[in-house]
């Protein structure tokens with residue numbers, strides 16, 4: 109089955125995403141998180157543990173990181189244009205992430221988002237869920253940590 113390649117990023121281009129999905133975008137129902145932070149952004153996330161995700165920070169000074177709730181995961185947003193791009197969780201040098209479906213270029217054809225409430229999960233359950241449904245082995249370039257990939 110051919111992979112479906114998607115690109116996207118923040119509005120000004122400082123943070124870009126490139127991803128490959130094993131299924132067509134119509135097969136992914138974005139998840140609109142009902143926490144107070146995601147609601148303010150209108151964010152709705154999608155991911156696939158069988159897919160691939162690469163995050164590229166083209167302007168390191170524009171990379172904003174925000175932790176809220178129980179602070180386990182990190183929201184990546186652009187300090188220049190204000191767009192919330194992805195949520196990332198790192199454990200044992202492996203990165204997991206989910207992408208805000210609103211940042212994908214063009215109209216990939218995602219179904220309408222469904223509301224989810226991960227804030228009701230206990231921290232351990234939350235992490236287990238991220239590992240099960242988010243992109244795994246996420247690569248990140250240009251964030252200034254010295255780890256190119």
Ligand SMILES: [Zn+2]
Nearest residue numbers: 118120186189
């Ligand atoms: Zn931007």
